[in-house]
Every structure is written in structure tokens, then in C-alpha cells.
Amino acid sequence: MVAAMDAAIGTVLAKLEKTGQTDNTLIFFVSDNGGPNLSKRGGVNFTDNSPLRGAKGDLYEGGMRVPFLVVWPAKIRPGIYEQPVIAxxxxxxALAAAEATPPDDLDGVNLLPFLTGAKATAPHETLFWRTGGPGGTNAVRRANLKLVRIGKAAPELYDLAADVGEIKNLALERPEVVRELVAALAEWEKGTIAPTFESPKGGAARKKAVGKVSPAERLQPSDEVHEFLGAENGG
Structure with a gap:
């Protein structure tokens, strides 16, 4: 998979270079969220998120901290950006790069002023995550302090600057921070919209057999993709 992805991305980048569009193209490259821990389900692990704690589906750093690369040669100088951002x-x-006007209710922040150095502050004062619906896992990050709350268990607090592996729980040492972040989470949840779907009983949806497509058909890239890449036929 990695080799195929590398080859495909290389094909696109080579075409941008050949057509003179590299300098004026904004490229995002980001990983999926954390390697899975199959041993929890009796499987064999092929991933290791060390030194981060947790795995795919967790709100510890091992399940949510991922590589994120941004390339725009005409606008962004090479370097490392240390502040946390979110998908x-x-x-x-992208809308700002295209000089388009975003809707007023759009979540997220335009990162360009931060990546170009026009702004030196952090893009977000506070970041929130939630998974599993009511009674699931929640997380809040403000600067380097991160609160994790799993179901009805007591909240956990970690200092990511000193403890990126989330080993030392500071909740009892800094109860005022816990109260502050729990209150921020409650306020954030007031503004979130409930999902429009109903979860199936018993948890995650079960996979159902849908039969086979007959005759078998191989999916191909669209004509627009072939035109861009200069392909002469559908191979």
C-alpha cells in the first residue's frame, strides 16, 4: 500500500512539475489516525505508536497525533510548525488559498497566516474531540495541557510538553485545570449538533453480505484524472 501510494503521489507531483504548476499548488499530505491495536481483539499487531500511548480509535496521542505536511513553494517556506492543528x-x-469566501458557520481555521509567519500566535486556544457518542471518550487540549475523559471514569490530565506518552496523570495535582477543561468541554458540547442517524443496537453496525457484482467490473479513474495525468488509455 505504501509503495502504491508513493508511486501515485509521485505521478501527480511529476505532472505538476512538468506543467509548471508546482509553485502555485497547495498540497496537503496527512496520515490516518493512529495504528490499530489488534491484540485487543485477539489479532496480531503490525503497528507500534511508541512513544505515544493508545491506538486507532483512542483519544490518547497514539490514536490522534499524525504527520501533516503542507507544501506551497510560492507561499510557504520550508520548516517545522509546532502548534497543534486539526483536520x-x-x-x-484551501478556500483561503483559492481566494474563496468560506461560509460563516464553517468550523476550522485558515492556517495560511500561521504557516507563512504572518501570525505568531497559535491557531487554536482550545481543541476538542469526542468519540463514541454519549458516554464515550472526550478530550480537550489547551496549550500543552490535555484532559481525557473515558465514559464515567474520572478525568485524566497530562502535560504533553513534558509527557508526550501520557503516563503521569496530573488530575489530582491540578484540580483547578481539570475543572476548567471539563467546563470548557461542557460548553463546547452545547454547540455541537446531534447526528441525524440512529446507532444500531449493540454498538457498531454489523457488516452484511450484499452479494457479488456480476459481471465483475474493474473501477477506473475518471476521464478528468486521465486527462490530467496524460494517460492514453485506462490501464
Whole structure:
């Protein structure tokens, strides 16, 4: 999979270079959220998120901290950006690059002023995550302090600057921060919209057999993709 992805991305980048569009093209590259921990379900692990704690589906750093690369040669100098961002920022950033006006209720932040150095502050004062619906897992991050609350268990607090592996729980040492972040989470949840679907009983949806497509048909890239890449036929 990695080799195929590398080859495909290389094909697109080579075409941009050949057509003189590299300098004026904004490119995002981001990983999926964390390697899975199959041993929890009796499987064999092929991933290791060390030194981060947790795995895919968790709100510890091992399940949510991912590589994120941004390339725009004409606008962004090479470097490392240390402040936390979130996937919700992708669309506002792309719209700003295209000089389009985003809707007023769009979540996320335009990252361009931060990536170009025009703004030195952090894009977000506070970041929130939630998974599993009511009674699931919640997380709040403000600067380097992160609160994790799993179901009805007591909240956990970590200092990511000193403890990126989320080993030392500071909740009892800093109860005022816990109260502050729990209150911020409650306020954030007031503004979220309930999902329009109903979860099936017993948890996640079960996979159902839908039969086979007959005759078998191989899916191909669209004509627009072939035209861009200069392909002569559908191979």
C-alpha cells in the first residue's frame, strides 16, 4: 500500500512539475489516525505508536497525533510548525488559498497566516474531540495541557510538553485545570449538533453480505484524472 501510494503521489507531483504548476499548488499530505491495536481483539499487531500511548480509535496521542505536511513553494517556506492543528482546518485553508469566501458557520481555521509567519500566535486556544457518542471518550487540549475523559471514569490530565506518552496523570495535582477543561468541554458540547442517524443496537453496525457484482467490473479513474495525468488509455 505504501509503495502504491508513493508511486501515485509521485505521478501527480511529476505532472505538476512538468506543467509548471508546482509553485502555485497547495498540497496537503496527512496520515490516518493512529495504528490499530489488534491484540485487543485477539489479532496480531503490525503497528507500534511508541512513544505515544493508545491506538486507532483512542483519544490518547497514539490514536490522534499524525504527520501533516503542507507544501506551497510560492507561499510557504520550508520548516517545522509546532502548534497543534486539526483536520477541520483543511477546508478553510484551501478556500483561503483559492481566494474563496468560506461560509460563516464553517468550523476550522485558515492556517495560511500561521504557516507563512504572518501570525505568531497559535491557531487554536482550545481543541476538542469526542468519540463514541454519549458516554464515550472526550478530550480537550489547551496549550500543552490535555484532559481525557473515558465514559464515567474520572478525568485524566497530562502535560504533553513534558509527557508526550501520557503516563503521569496530573488530575489530582491540578484540580483547578481539570475543572476548567471539563467546563470548557461542557460548553463546547452545547454547540455541537446531534447526528441525524440512529446507532444500531449493540454498538457498531454489523457488516452484511450484499452479494457479488456480476459481471465483475474493474473501477477506473475518471476521464478528468486521465486527462490530467496524460494517460492514453485506462490501464
Amino acid at each position: 477541520l482546518d483543511f477546508l478553510p485553508t
